[in-house]
Amino acid sequence: MIKVEEAIAIIEANSTKMPVELISVHKALGYVLAEKVFSPINMPPFRQSAMDGYAFIHSIKHQYDVVGISQAGDHSNIKLKPNEAIRIFTGAFVPDAADTVVMQEHVMANKDSILIATMPPKLSNVRPKGEQIGKDEVVFEAGTLITPAAIGFLASLGITEIEVYKKPKVAVLVTGNELVKPGKNLKKGKIFESNSVMLEAALQTIGIKKTKVYRVKDNLKATKQALKSILKKFDIVLISGGISVGDYDFVKEALLQNNVKELFYKINQKPGKPMFFGSKNETLVFALPGNPASSLTNFYIYVSPAVKNKMGFSEIHKPKVVRKLNAAITNNTGKTLFLKARYDETNVTVLNGQSSAMLNTFAIANSLLIVPQDVEEYKKNQLVTLLPID
Amino acid sequence: MIKVEEAIAIIEANSTKMPVELISVHKALGYVLAEKVFSPINMPPFRQSAMDGYAFIHSIKHQYDVVGISQAGDHSNIKLKPNEAIRIFTGAFVPDAADTVVMQEHVMANKDSILIATMPPKLSNVRPKGEQIGKDEVVFEAGTLITPAAIGFLASLGITEIEVYKKPKVAVLVTGNELVKPGKNLKKGKIFESNSVMLEAALQTIGIKKTKVYRVKDNLKATKQALKSILKKFDIVLISGGISVGDYDFVKEALLQNNVKELFYKINQKPGKPMFFGSKNETLVFALPGNPASSLTNFYIYVSPAVKNKMGFSEIHKPKVVRKLNAAITNNTGKTLFLKARYDETNVTVLNGQSSAMLNTFAIANSLLIVPQDVEEYKKNQLVTLLPID
Incomplete structure (x- = not known):
């Protein structure tokens, strides 16, 4: 551990x-x-007017004859004389001779001439070529x-x-004889399988749009065979369930028999302890706990950063958030706790229903409050660190 | 305004x-x-074991005969006697007679019997039916x-x-004779059209995957005709450019002639002042400034909340972030400023290059610093409010 x-x-x-x-x-x-x-x-590829107005050669004079026009998209390189101006629009080419643009609001315009009421400094309202x-x-x-x-x-x-x-290709392998697809009839002793669709959605939030889902019965042979072809085709394999110490959890054995190198098994945390992480060539394998809330917790803490790392992100962990705790928390487990929590602009509340099977709490949470394994207590009003979740 | x-x-x-x-x-x-x-x-649909272990009828006895097994997915409703237990796994059906599950780590197991070393309290490790x-x-x-x-x-x-x-159907109408599609040859006086692809990407970040892009020349007739059919087919219409006071900005006129009701025109802000907002039936029309950084600013401030409102979001504005300002800011414009900024865990820095044409600053910003119109100065180290952007 x-x-x-x-x-x-x-x-x-x-x-x-x-x-x-x-x-x-x-x-x-x-x-x-x-x-x-x-x-x-x-960029810009030419000297551009930053305003709708008139381009001219800056001088002490206030009156100019209007001798032409430059609309956005035009390229008429009119040879301006010192007493001349051209009508110009935002983004349009400034003729080479002109050095300044006066905005139209600062001008009194007749049919063929303008009087500049407020003289702009030289070079005003002209975006130099290559400014950006x-x-x-x-x-x-x-x-x-x-x-x-x-x-x-x-x-x-x-x-x-x-x-x-490239984005990694991700497979989700679902194990468990107790699982029935939503929409089917729920026989006694069975439950609906929800982890695959939840993990697919979680992957979508980090940009992985298409995920292939596989299902396998709880036996070593079937699990081993399914993994054999999956490991060849995908960059990341998420396995749901079958990884705790129960006699019917074949996943770890099936992975080892497929020459997946064990990098760790079990983490000192709650929920989400029974997780296996391994690799084969460049393919990463996360065998996640079957309990939905544990599975999703470990997705946010472990899978999401790995996906981002493979995609080349420089910031693979979400920026943490610090808030004032609404009620004290004790941690007598010696484990790191990941508590479903909801924060607002100033405070954070730990939600009821932290059991690893309870997904409804997760649905109203906007963060995980992290209580490190060596912290026995957070006091009321203490500042604590949260990991925001989507 | x-x-x-x-x-x-x-x-x-x-x-x-x-x-x-x-x-x-x-x-x-x-x-x-x-x-x-x-x-x-x-949910759960039946009493479920929360552990791998043994189900039994709680008593003062520590030794029990193992008379059966309940795996996840099974439904063998064994009639347990007081001195009997069954092997059980996490998530499995707990037989009606049993009231307690002891985790396997607290048991010494022989072939056919167990000795409970640490007796759990009655009802332990059994998830009641309908607990969630x-x-x-x-x-x-x-x-x-x-x-x-x-x-x-x-x-x-x-x-x-x-x-x-439903998600709203969104169209982007691009105006501007100066615009050339990226990939094409850039003739003199022309620039590459980038707002459509930028707005499409911004829409994707709020869940609008498919956007239809239309292009039209800068003249009233073409703009009016394009809008006529677009207004019938879409829930939100974003128009890029053609909305400032220049003689060649036909968009507002084309909208009014299509019976779009003007709800406002021009906002006292920098950048992004020349924006028109209107509606026709349930369709919303945002005529955004042509300058890329202005366009994107107004997308975040105005379009994104409207899309979220139409989609039924209860929180349509992103949660704001408060940070300490690294350097003083003055605002002598009398306008609300939206400054491209970058924040870390404690501080925020306003970036160089705030011109409305400059998109490169936006690309490295992670937030907009909002300086309200009536604020003339933010002092160094003052706490300021930011709108995070993607």
Whole structure:
């Protein structure tokens, strides 16, 4: 049995990055850049007006003849004289001769001439060529997470494809003779199988859209055979159930017989103690507890960071949140507790129903309160650390 | 010109909830329940063992004959006598006669009998029928956001379909003669069009997966005609550009001629002032500024809450974050500022490059620092309020 921190460290050390692939920028949300990106152009590509107004050569004069127009998209390089101006719009090309744009609100305009009421300083309202970024300059470093703003910036530079780390292919293997698919008839002694659909949803929240679900009966042969082909095809294998010390828990044996290297088994925590973590080649295997709340807890604490690590995220753990505790907590278990909790702007409340089988508490929780194994008590009003969950 | 708070209130008041639809639980992540859900079963459906161990009738005796076995999924209702026990596993049916389960670690077991070394209190390790939820009890209230845990809980009750608010259909209409699709050749005076792909990605982060993008030239007739059919087919229309006071901005006129009701035009903020908000029947129209950073700012502040409101979310604004400011800020604009910022566990830094055309700053920001219009200064080390962004 190992400590929570040890388990986290072992998983982090073993979740190597995925291979890279070239994907379209418009499909890249949530991926991480695998290489530095350079700008193919100056941005803006030309001197741009920052306002709707008039471009002119700055001088002490206030009156100018209007000799032309530059709309966004135009490129009429009018040769301005010192007493001339052109009508110009936001984003439009500023003719080479002009150095300044006056906003239209600061001008009195006739049909063919303007009088500048408020003279702007020279160079005002002209965005220099390459102001945002110059040609061949670095747009993003490797390791950058692709957000909506990053997609917008890449597109604005005309970049259509980028190298990213692939998303891992994830399989969920469900074990348990007691399990019946929701929608089927529930015979005596059986329960509905809910972990696969829950884990699929949890994977979706971190960008893994397609998960393949397999089901197997509680026997060594079937489990071993199912694992044999799954281990070849997937980067991450989540196994639900069959990993505690019961006589009918074949999963660990089936894994070892498939040459999965055991990296740890059992963690000093509650809930979620009976978990196995191992690897075969680059494939990671998480055998999660069958109890739904334990399974989901260990997903957030262990699986999610591993997926993010494989995808190249630099921040694989969610930022923690600190809140004031509404009521004291004791921990006489000697284990690290993960308590379903709900926090608001200032405080946090530990919810009723912490049993490992109880998923309803999880559904109203927005965080896990972490009570380290060596902490015997948190006092009321003490500041405590939370892991936000979706 | 209205205040930011007024704009937010007007949008909230006009974004009515979408119609409801029945969807599969396994596709329901991120939807909001439109009706109360009741449990069709008791959960657990029978008295369940919480441990691997032995079920027996609690007494003062420590020795019991093992007369049978109950695995998860079994339903052998053995008639236990007072000196008998059965082998039992986590999640398995506890025979009616038995009242207590002793965990296997507290037992010395022979082939056919056990000696209980540590006697548990009566009723220990037996999960009562209906402990999590009883038949016909409320599972979730209307308005509940469907999380992975909620999906797991619904599935565990055998529920396969739920009534949710539909997701709005969103169109993006891009205007601007200066715009060229990324990948194409960039002629003089032109820039790459990046707002559509940026807005599509931003919509994805709030669960809107499919967005239809339309493009139109800067003229009244084309804009008016495009809007005519778009307004019939979509619940939310985002228009990019063409909404400032320039002579070539036809969008507002095209909207009014299509009988879109103007709810406001221009907001006292920087960036993002030139925005139009209106409605036609239940369809909402946001004409966003063409400048990328302004467009994305207004997406986070105005569009995202409207989408969430239509989807039935009870919390439509992201929880705000409070941090200590690294350097003083002055606001002599009389406008509300939305500054791209980056916060860590304790502090926040306002980033360089706040111009409305600059998207690169947005790509490294994780929040917008809100400086209200009536605040002229934030001092160094002052606590300030941030809106986290993805």
